[in-house]
Amino acid sequence: MDSRPIGVFDSGVGGLTVARAIMDQLPSESITYIGDTAHTPYGPLPLAKVREYALDIMDALVAHGVKMLVIACNTATAAVLAEAQERYDGELGIPVLGVIDPAVRRAVSATTSGRIGVIGTQATINSRAYPAAFEKYPEAYEAYPDLEITSVACPAFVQLVEHGITAGPHVQRVASGYFGPLLEAEVDTLVLGCTHYPLLQGAIGYVMGEHVTLVSSADETARDVYRQLAEHDMFSHQTEPVREFYATGDPGSFGPLARRFIGPDVGYARSTKELDQ
CATH class of the missing domain: 3.40.50.1860 (Rossmann fold)
Incomplete structure (x- = not known):
């Protein structure tokens, strides 16, 4: 059993559609989600800037101890997927999936x-x-x-x-x-x-x-998460998985919006400054 969380991130709340699908298909898995609300939206930004923000967040998730990274953002997937797979999977054995x-x-x-x-x-x-x-x-x-x-x-x-x-x-x-x-x-x-x-x-x-x-x-990405967990024998069997939600910007504004789209599982959101406190 590998009880480490799955790390999921997006520029804001959109990636919660992916997190929700993972929770539905893999209800025993813990999830750590980061919404980069300090820099949203990614769409108008140069891909080089998106790459910088995305790698910073993935570094933070890896330091937090995730077992897998899911780039739940199309813009970030386009900007950084290949580099992230080499950096985290190739060097650290942490699978990285895009959408x-x-x-x-x-x-x-x-x-x-x-x-x-x-x-x-x-x-x-x-x-x-x-x-x-x-x-x-x-x-x-x-x-x-x-x-x-x-x-x-x-x-x-x-x-x-x-x-x-x-x-x-x-x-x-x-x-x-x-x-x-x-x-x-x-x-x-x-x-x-x-x-x-x-x-x-x-x-x-x-x-x-x-x-x-x-x-x-969202659903197709969750199926890919399942396949990766199966191939690497990384399933968790927790009866009370931990779902944590963080925002790089104001968590007070992120939390209510996130709960609207994912439900009460969000609980309350915290600042990424608290990620490893």
Whole structure:
């Protein structure tokens, strides 16, 4: 039994969708979550700055004693996944997972037309991490030689979620303003390429139409966590796992918003200054 926690982090509350999926699929596992609210949103930042913030947080989680790292942020995954895997897994034996490959894998299996949409932050879209990830699945191109990926940046979505605005006419208007290229491309599958976006999926699904399959990386990433734990024989069997939630910014504002999206399991959030006190 390995009772060490799984370390999960995001720029804010969006990564809680991944934490929630891990808790649901692996209820005996402890989790330490960090929301980098002092620097959110990551989307408009240069990838070099995102890399700096992400590595600082992962260093803190490793020092805290986690057994695995989950980068529950598409922008950070695009910026730092390969380096983090070499730094923590290659050197320390701590597996590192991102959220892009799991979502791409699910989208490849879900599409029936080969027309797939991706929405994300400006940094994620600019990084072209998703088109690169789709190239890892040649079977998709064999099935759909004209496989078409339509990528659209939706920079306002993260701020809407961080302010607790997740439904209603305003969200629908913002979504409609972004989704023209996706509707024109007639995508049948849409990857929610930011862990904040599942919290908007009611509005997103309404604007895109019920014939479009929405793909969130949260459940698929949790399945990858399960596989990693199984392959490394790292399961915990705790009857009372510990779930801790930290914010690099004001925990007083982070906690209530986090509880709204993940439930009472959040308890109360603390500052990262208390991480190892």
